Amino acid sequence: MSAHVDTHDHEDHGHHKETFVTKYIFSQDHKMIAKQYLITGTIMGVIGVLMSLMMRTQIAWPGEPNVIFKALLGKWAPDGVMDADIYLALVTIHGTIMVFFVLTAGLSGTFSNLLIPLQIGARDMASGFLNMISYWLFFVSSVVMVISLFVASGPAAAGWTIYPPLSALPLAQSGSGAGMTLWLVSMAIFIASSLLGSLNYIVTVINLRTKGMSMTRLPLTIWAFFVTAIIGVVSFPVLLSAALLLIMDRSFGTSFFLSDIFIQGEVLHYQGGSPVLFEHLFWFLGHPEVYIVLLPALGITSEVIATNSRKPIFGYRAMVLSILAIAFLSTIVWGHHMFISGMNPFLGSVFTFTTLLIAIPSAVKAFNYITTLWKGNLQFNPAMLFSIGLVSTFITGGLTGIILGDSALDINVHDTYFVVAHFHLVMGISALYGMFAGIYHWYPKLFGRMLNKNLGYLHFWVTAISAYGVFFPMHFIGMAGLPRRYYTNSNFPLFDDLSNVNVLITIFALVGGVFQIVFLYNFIHSMFYGKKAPKNPWRSNTLEWTTEVKHIHGNWEGDIPHVYRWSYDYSKPGHDEDYVPQNVPLKEGEEELQH
């Protein structure tokens, strides 16, 4: 059966002459779609990072005129002084862009698309057409989101969590007018894109694995992408429903989330709804979203650390089980964002319990990474540095989760900078490192050329130092009680002694932000002038390195290779080389590890 499909596909692809449009724009080839996701995600990332730098500048030097504000914010920064409304809009759009457009679509979209068919041994995704639609929906939603930045009443400004009534009532803030409508439309399209993508990933992993590629031989990257897709399919529709109900409240006068409101001198007609309902719906996606962002990064890290340690990943079975455990737990912990929302305190107890449980599989993963390094032969390619950096920030950021997940302690630091520090380290920086690791590792596969390693080293070390420099001190201003999302802290003399910390943080942020130019330069320059990539530069075991450097439709020139072993036979005794690709048959008398 599978052989039949193979030859058919192969012939099919051989006969078609591709035009520019079908090859580069409306492509159905998973490798091209991966590149499209990566480049769109990178552009959105530049916008998101610029916004964060503007916010940091405002926090460090509140109310001081700045030519950059004047140039970029226009009427929202009269005389170069940032307006309070646009500050909240920056907070909102920075969060939205980084979480959804960069770390969901940019990360998962790029590497799920690139790696799922290549690593499981498939000619392409189960449905190339759906895959193309998925990308273009993502593109449209990005365009809508960017357009929302230019509407006259300002972009959405209710925080990325868009809690109603603030997000529902244009009377409450100007950003809740047309800007919010566009935000909701953009997210609805985004969710459609994400669902199409996820379904495709799930079907492809289940159905299109090559001969011998049993689930227990899958690289951990594929396990991570697969489980991520399942979480997405389970939780994203709930956000879509919340968004649709919010659209109805905003435009058709329903009262799902609104009740008893008196604003700007008038009583509104809404009766009987509850904003807490929205919080439940939002966080039912919102928390799993953390793992939608993080799991692919951890999957990439597993692959990169094993390859560059020249050692099998330690505890493959435990790694798979912990991915599954995290996925399951992630859907029953959302209430820890709502300890003080006014929900029944008993629920707070339940969610504290489930939340802290998630620390167990996370700890297992961290220890397994560290053990993988032990007695390895570590090759410090830039991807490896970013992966180790990920483990470091994942630990630092994850540990403070035991404070925030504990309802009694969350009262203290809820919505302070402590939270900002926590989630930026554990999901923001960690996932970003995962994305960088993926780019450095699979750049040769994506573009057929090598990235410059020295620029990679420079990029990593400056980024690593500034990331800690930004987010480590931030825990302390949070523990001093400084609330997040304040346009300026100067109305609270109580916090005056924290202003120098904020300046320090901003300096680290500016340095780290500006140094991303190194990466952009390397990324763009190497695409055209980089060293030509060898077929398997990192001497890796997985199937994607058995394909030719030049991309062809259908991935393999001849038959799809069969798989005889798991992907982590590095430094296996009895072999001359320190790696044994998955398509190499077992030697006589050689035993496959049972896991």
Next chain:
Amino acid sequence: MTTFLTILVLISISVAIWQMVKIFDLSRQPSTDDSEIATDKDNKVNGYMMMGFLIFIYVITIISFALWGDLPLLSDAASEHGPGVDSLFIVSLVIIFIVQTITQFLLHYFSFKYRGEKGKKALFFADNDRLEFIWTIIPVVVLAGLILSGLFTWTEIMTIDEDDDPIVIELYAQQFNWKARYAGEDNALGKANVRLIDLNTGNILGLDTSDPNAQDDVIVTELHLPVNRPILFKMRSQDVLHSAYMPHFRAQMNCVPGMITQFAFTPTITTEEMRLRPNIVEKINNINKIRIKKSEKLAAKGEEALDRYDFDFLLLCNKICGKSHYNMQMKIVVETEDEFNAWMSQQKDFASSLLPN
């Protein structure tokens, strides 16, 4: 002008980095296809960098604790349940500190120790059930302890004992200020709904004028609390979500339009006592030094100087609520029962504060 210069500097820095990068790029020796793959030299340099980075993490930890480790949220709790929360917080921090120090050491030390060399072969070590068991069971035990003590503390905070005869106070949130409503002699808040708000008569909180309980209610813009008396806060919001954050009392609860939320605590230290505490005195002096410096700068620009700061308990809004979210606050005064009663006797009750329509 300065900003223009800043921009110029920023642009030149970007250009300089780009140029540096370019030189970096061009100065590489022409080499084989493997030239972008880590060599022994790269492994060595980055291995040492890993150790350096470990030291950096430790140093930034020490500096942070030394400079900013005087944490108001971990000392000087001014409510009865506060010290319990603080000690749980500190225990959690100690656990975090220990785990962080050890794991970061292992991670970076292994990276250094096992940096790659040509000809070396890694150990083929794929599984060990005992190790997996150990690092599953250790977190389980530690977390079980944390979960249990967390749940006890949480239940203690959230359980409201009506037998304690708490003073009932409504916290009323609106864009962008707070009001407090005392229940008066009967200690029962009158019924209220935003639909009853009548700005013409000054019924700004929408009290039911026909409700006998409402007549003696007292509406104020500064919150006064008698020390050592349990307080039960009932929270209401008229427009969007707000959050009543009272960090000194380890208290926080959202104010949700359409429903009444609640939080109870007992203040244990008066504002006056707090101002006399040595660490608070030190903090105030430090803040005032900073403010004087800032004032000098402002004076040079011909602007008004900043006021002298003295310690006050505060109620802050801690849920994004719109444009002036950053300035939504109310002063809290904790005082002795006598002072409180004296203050209260000067306030107008609701019935007498209404304007004739």
